[in-house]
Amino acid sequence: MLNETPNDATSDAVRWAALIEAIASRQDREAFATLFEYFAPRIKTFMRRSGASEQSADELAQETLLAVWSKARLFDPRSAGATAWIFTIARNLRIDALRREKRTGAVYTVEIDSEFHVDDGPQPDANLAMSQTESRVRNALAFLSEDQLQVIELSFFEVKTHAEIAQTLRIPLGTVKSRLRLAMKRLRGLLGDFS
Amino acid sequence: MAFAAGVLDLGQHVAIATHLVGCPHCRAAARAMEHVGGAVLTGLPPAAMSSGARAAVEARLSELVPSSAATPARGAAGLADVPRLPHFVRGYPASPWKWIAPKVHLRLIALPVASATRVFLLKSRPGTKMIEHTHTGFEMSCVLSGSFVHAGGHFGPGDFDLGDGSVDHEVMIDSADDCICLVAMQGDLKLNGMIGRLLQPLIRM
Numbered sequence: 001m002l003n004e005t006p007n008d009a010t011s012d013a014v015r016w017a018a019l020i021e022a023i024a025s026r027q028d029r030e031a032f033a034t035l036f037e038y039f040a041p042r043i044k045t046f047m048r049r050s051g052a053s054e055q056s057a058d059e060l061a062q063e064t065l066l067a068v069w070s071k072a073r074l075f076d077p078r079s080a081g082a083t084a085w086i087f088t089i090a091r092n093l094r095i096d097a098l099r100r101e102k103r104t105g106a107v108y109t110v111e112i113d114s115e116f117h118v119d120d121g122p123q124p125d126a127n128l129a130m131s132q133t134e135s136r137v138r139n140a141l142a143f144l145s146e147d148q149l150q151v152i153e154l155s156f157f158e159v160k161t162h163a164e165i166a167q168t169l170r171i172p173l174g175t176v177k178s179r180l181r182l183a184m185k186r187l188r189g190l191l192g193d194f195s
Numbered sequence: 196m197a198f199a200a201g202v203l204d205l206g207q208h209v210a211i212a213t214h215l216v217g218c219p220h221c222r223a224a225a226r227a228m229e230h231v232g233g234a235v236l237t238g239l240p241p242a243a244m245s246s247g248a249r250a251a252v253e254a255r256l257s258e259l260v261p262s263s264a265a266t267p268a269r270g271a272a273g274l275a276d277v278p279r280l281p282h283f284v285r286g287y288p289a290s291p292w293k294w295i296a297p298k299v300h301l302r303l304i305a306l307p308v309a310s311a312t313r314v315f316l317l318k319s320r321p322g323t324k325m326i327e328h329t330h331t332g333f334e335m336s337c338v339l340s341g342s343f344v345h346a347g348g349h350f351g352p353g354d355f356d357l358g359d360g361s362v363d364h365e366v367m368i369d370s371a372d373d374c375i376c377l378v379a380m381q382g383d384l385k386l387n388g389m390i391g392r393l394l395q396p397l398i399r400m
Contacts, residue, residue: 029256032253033253035241036252040249041241041244042240044244046235046239058248061248070259084229085233087229087232088232091200091232092201094201112284115208116201117220117281118281118282137233138237141231141235152196155197156196156200157202
């Protein structure tokens with residue numbers, strides 16, 4: 001899955017950021033098309049794995065790319081990696097879709113983006129090129145075992161309790177917990193102490 | 196990680212977000228988890244988009260107005276003066292302070308969507324000793340001001356405490372001023388001992 005060389009990861013990250021910047025500054029449709037071709041199908045898989053139907057996932061992937069177009073000016077390459085940024089847009093649209101589905105009769109509209117905006121303080125790694133952080137993360141994930149990667153991935157897709165992950169993977173509950181613990185420990189080790 | 200993945204129910208999300216206000220280390224960790232999300236995303240196998248998808252999207256591009264920076268959340272007067280709350284939480288409606296036990300008051304925070312985890316502010320006067328208790332579910336506490344202490348440690352502004360059925364503790368407010376916490380809770384308190392059993396019906400959080 002993640003079998004690129006470190007250079008691939010960095011140059012990809014830079015490439016995506018450049019495409020988003022092209023959209024932001026001159027509404028570059030070709031840049032958008034490139035992003036669409038690469039990300040929409042992967043976002044669709046993300047939505048499917050999060051439980052969306054085929055049609056829903058297709059629509060959500062389209063919505064995500066539309067949001068990438070509208071929000072391109074908000075993308076700050078210094079404070080967010082391009083793929084992390086796109087992931088957060090997809091994530092927020094997924095949350096929005098899930099809430100609408102539940103029809104809880106919310107009495108006022110909610111800005112999901114704001115629910116993830118918690119710091120007005122200085123970015124601790126503002127000086128570190130974000131593309132470096134992105135490739136560090138990709139490389140760190142490449143060091144995890146297949147088992148550890150699997151439990152991390154599953155944690156991103158839906159609210160699966162450890163018991164449910166254990167059931168899905170047909171492994172003991174204790175194994176799920178220890179894999180996650182080890183995976184997180186390795187990630188923390190590989191990524192330094194995040195600051 | 197669950198916070199960055201966006202899979203927590205809103206109550207727990209609020210508790211974690213509140214902790215992140217005061218914790219740059221955890222904020223950086225959450226941001227790193229978003230990078231993990233990005234890496235997971237790019238590693239996924241592509242699923243073919245429907246045949247008209249790209250054309251439909253491209254047709255809508257010209258009508259989309261590019262966003263400027265996000266507008267700040269509507270400030271409801273209710274929570275505006277509570278320290279260390281995330282911006283988006285300040286916009287939630289909250290009940291007035293209600294007395295729930297000697298020296299303890301509570302403000303229920305209304306979440307805009309249903310959540311298994313309920314959220315409230317808890318204010319306890321200095322020297323208050325919360326009666327020994329454990330939990331049927333769990334309780335996340337973020338200290339907003341003041342401090343408290345129990346067998347598991349001392350907690351001051353910005354600190355985060357998680358209690359569940361495995362703890363059985365007596366909590367004391369050791370600050371000179373009121374201790375105000377944001378609490379996210381599932382399940383109920385279980386008060387211990389004879390006095391606990393007598394008081395239990397009277398204390399509803």
